[in-house]
Amino acid sequence: MTTLYAKELDHRALNEAIRQAGDSVRITGCAGQRFIGAGMSGGSIEIVGIPGNALGAYLNGAQITVNGNAQDAVGDTMNGGRIVVRGSIGDAAGYAMRGGEIYVRDNAGYRAGIHMKEYRDKVPVIVIGGCAGSFLGEYQAGGMIVVLGLGADGRGIVGDFPCTGMHGGRMFLRGDCRGIVFPPQVTAREASEQDLEAIRGPVGEFAALFGLDAAGLLASPYTVVTPDSANPYRRMYVEN
Amino acid sequence: MKLEGEVRIPSGCAIAAVIDRDGGRIPGNLTAEAMRPMHERSNGLGGGFAGYGIYPEYRDFYALHFFFNDRTARKDCEAFLKERFEIVKSELIPTRKIPAVTDEPVIWRYFVDPLKSVLLSEQVDEREFVVRTVMKINTENRGGYVFSSGKNMGAFKAVGYPEDVAEFYRLEEYEGYAWTAHGRYPTNTPGWWGGAHPFTLLDWSVVHNGEISSYDANRRWIEMFGYKCTLQTDTEVITYIMDYLLRRQGLTLEEAASVVAAPFWSSIEREADPGKREKLSYLRTVFPSLLVTGPFSIILGFDGGLMALNDRLKLRSMVVGEKGTRVYIASEEAAIRAMEPEIETVFAPAGGEPVIVTLNRKEGGEE
Numbered sequence: 001m002t003t004l005y006a007k008e009l010d011h012r013a014l015n016e017a018i019r020q021a022g023d024s025v026r027i028t029g030c031a032g033q034r035f036i037g038a039g040m041s042g043g044s045i046e047i048v049g050i051p052g053n054a055l056g057a058y059l060n061g062a063q064i065t066v067n068g069n070a071q072d073a074v075g076d077t078m079n080g081g082r083i084v085v086r087g088s089i090g091d092a093a094g095y096a097m098r099g100g101e102i103y104v105r106d107n108a109g110y111r112a113g114i115h116m117k118e119y120r121d122k123v124p125v126i127v128i129g130g131c132a133g134s135f136l137g138e139y140q141a142g143g144m145i146v147v148l149g150l151g152a153d154g155r156g157i158v159g160d161f162p163c164t165g166m167h168g169g170r171m172f173l174r175g176d177c178r179g180i181v182f183p184p185q186v187t188a189r190e191a192s193e194q195d196l197e198a199i200r201g202p203v204g205e206f207a208a209l210f211g212l213d214a215a216g217l218l219a220s221p222y223t224v225v226t227p228d229s230a231n232p233y234r235r236m237y238v239e240n
Numbered sequence: 241m242k243l244e245g246e247v248r249i250p251s252g253c254a255i256a257a258v259i260d261r262d263g264g265r266i267p268g269n270l271t272a273e274a275m276r277p278m279h280e281r282s283n284g285l286g287g288g289f290a291g292y293g294i295y296p297e298y299r300d301f302y303a304l305h306f307f308f309n310d311r312t313a314r315k316d317c318e319a320f321l322k323e324r325f326e327i328v329k330s331e332l333i334p335t336r337k338i339p340a341v342t343d344e345p346v347i348w349r350y351f352v353d354p355l356k357s358v359l360l361s362e363q364v365d366e367r368e369f370v371v372r373t374v375m376k377i378n379t380e381n382r383g384g385y386v387f388s389s390g391k392n393m394g395a396f397k398a399v400g401y402p403e404d405v406a407e408f409y410r411l412e413e414y415e416g417y418a419w420t421a422h423g424r425y426p427t428n429t430p431g432w433w434g435g436a437h438p439f440t441l442l443d444w445s446v447v448h449n450g451e452i453s454s455y456d457a458n459r460r461w462i463e464m465f466g467y468k469c470t471l472q473t474d475t476e477v478i479t480y481i482m483d484y485l486l487r488r489q490g491l492t493l494e495e496a497a498s499v500v501a502a503p504f505w506s507s508i509e510r511e512a513d514p515g516k517r518e519k520l521s522y523l524r525t526v527f528p529s530l531l532v533t534g535p536f537s538i539i540l541g542f543d544g545g546l547m548a549l550n551d552r553l554k555l556r557s558m559v560v561g562e563k564g565t566r567v568y569i570a571s572e573e574a575a576i577r578a579m580e581p582e583i584e585t586v587f588a589p590a591g592g593e594p595v596i597v598t599l600n601r602k603e604g605g606e607e
Contacts (some may be wrong), residue, residue, distance in 0.1 A: 010279070011280070031277045031574050031577070031578065032277030032278065032572055032573075032574025032575065032578075033277075034280060049574075049577075050572075050573050050574040050577055052277070052572070052574060053572070069573055069586065071557070071572055071573055071574065072557050072572075090557055090559075090573075090588065091554065091557055091588075109554075109557075109588050110554045110591070133554070133588075133590065134554065134590065134591065135553075159590065160507065181510070
C-alpha cells in the first residue's frame with residue numbers, strides 16, 4: 001500500500017499522485033482537496049482527514065473509505081464502486097448517482113440522493129445510518145435510499161420536504177415516520193416482508209461495515225416510499 | 241477566453257469566521273488559514289476580512305476606512321468629513337507590497353467623533369448621523385468610498401485571493417475577539433475593490449456566498465429608507481437590511497433571521513406553538529419585501545458577536561464547529577480544521593436556522 005501525505009498538495013497534485021500510486025492508496029492529512037478518486041475504475045483509497053467536495057465523483061468501480069466526515073456532493077454522478085464514510089456527510093450526497101453504493105455511518109446533510117436514477121442492472125444504493133436533512137431523495141428517479149435513524153432520540157429521522165419531485169426508485173425509512181409530511185405524489189406505507197427483501201443485503205452490509213447487529217436493525221418496522229404511478233406529475237406543468 | 245460550458249467554472253465563494261466567547265484575542269490571519277483549503281471557491285477577484293475588537297485604543301471613535309481614487313479625492317473627502325466630525329487620528333492603512341495584489345487605491349483610515357453641534361442641528365442620533373454621512377459620501381462620486389464605519393472594528397478588502405489580501409493588509413499585526421473572512425467568485429457583477437466582501441455599515445458586516453434572486457425587490461424597499469446601493473454587488477443590500485431591521489426597527493437577531501430567511505407558509509401553518517406561529521406570520525406580513533430568496537450562506541458580524549444564516553432551502557453549505565471558548569464557522573469542514581485541527585464538535589445548521597454566538601461579557605468588562 002502506498003501512503004500519500006496530502007497536507008501540502010492541491011487537488012490536482014493529489015489526484016495525480018493517487019493515479020500513479022497503484023491499486024491501494026492511503027491518504028493522510030487530507031485537507032479539503034476536491035474530486036478525490038474521480039472516475040477511478042478500480043483499486044481502493046483510504047482517507048484520514050477531511051476530503052473535499054465531490055469525493056468519488058463519477059466513480060466507476062473503485063472503493064473509497066473515509067475515516068471521519070466527508071463534505072458536499074459525495075459520489076456525484078457515481079457509476080459504480082463503493083464509498084464508505086465512518087462519520088457524517090454534507091449536502092447533496094449521491095447527486096445524480098447511477099450505480100454503486102454509498103454507506104454513511106452517521107448523518108447526511110440536505111438533498112441526499114437528489115436525482116438518483118437506475119437502468120436495468122445499474123441500481124444505486126445509499127444507506128444512511130443516522131438521520132438525513134431536508135429534501136431527501138429530491139427528484140429521485142431510481143435506486144434505493146435507506147435511512148436507519150440511529151441516534152435520532154425521538155426526533156424525525158428525515159428533515160422537511162422528503163421525496164419532493166420523486167418519480168422513481170424506492171426509499172426505506174426505519175420506523176413509522178409519524179409526523180413526517182410527504183408530498184401527495186408519493187405513497188408512504190409500512191414495508192411488507194416482501195418489500196424488506198430489497199434491503200436485507202444493503203442493511204446487512206452496513207451492519208458488517210460498522211460492527212452492528214443486522215438482525216436487530218432489520219427487526220424494526222420500516223416505511224417504504226414510492227411514487228404513486230409511472231407519471232405522478234401528469235399535468236403539473238403541461239398536458240403530457 | 242473560453243465560455244462557461246467550454247470550461248468548467250466551479251461556483252461558490254468561501255466564507256469563514258471565528259469568535260472567542262470570552263473575548264480572547266485572535267490574530268487577524270487565522271481566518272486566512274481557513275481560506276487555503278477553499279482556494280478553488282475564489283477566483284482572485286475579491287477577498288476580505290472584518291475584525292472586531294481590533295482598535296481598543298480608539299474604541300470610542302468611529303473608524304472610517306476609505307478607498308480614494310487619488311490624493312485630490314482624499315483632500316476633498318477630508319474637507320467634507322471635517323464639517324461633520326472631529327478627526328482624532330488620520331493615517332494610511334499599513335499595507336505590504338506583494339505581487340499578488342496590484343492597482344491599489346489610496347487606502348486610509350480616520351478615527352472620528354461626530355460634532356455635537358451638527359448632530360443637534362440635524363436632529364438625529366449619532367449612529368444615524370454616521371449612516372447618513374457614509375451614504376452621502378458613497379453616492380456623491382467624490383472619488384472616495386467608505387468601506388468600514390463601525391467602532392472598534394474594521395473591514396479590510398481588496399481584489400485578490402483572500403490569503404493574499406490578508407498578507408497585503410498585514411492582518412497578523414491585528415488582534416480581535418472575532419473575525420469574518422470571504423473569498424470571492426463574482427458571477428454577475430464586476431470584481432473591484434469596493435465590491436469585495438465584507439459589506440459593512442456601522443459595526444454590521446456581512447460576508448456572503450450565493451446570489452440573491454430578490455435583489456431588486458429588496459433594494460427598492462430598503463432605498464425608501466435612505467439607504468443607497470452603490471457598490472454593484474447584491475450582498476450590499478443584506479447589510480442595509482440588517483441595519484434597518486436591527487438598529488432602526490429594533491428586532492432581535494432571531495427575528496431578523498426569520499424576516500430574511502422566512503419559513504414557507506406551509507411550514508408556518510405546521511408550527512405547533514401558536515405564539516411562534518403568530519409571530520412568524522406577522523414578520524412575513526410586515527416585511528414581505530425583505531425576504532431574501534436565492535441561495536445564500538452569510539455571516540453577520542456585529543458589536544459583540546456573530547450570526548451565521550443559510551437560505552431557507554439551504555442551497556449553500558455551512559458548517560459550525562466548537563472548541564473551548566471558540567466557535568468556528570466556514571463553508572467547509574476542512575476550513576474549520578485548518579483553523580483548529582482538534583475541533584470538538586462539528587454540525588451543519590439547517591436552512592433558515594440562525595446560529596448566534598455572542599461574547600459572554602463585553603470586552604474589558606464594561607456594560
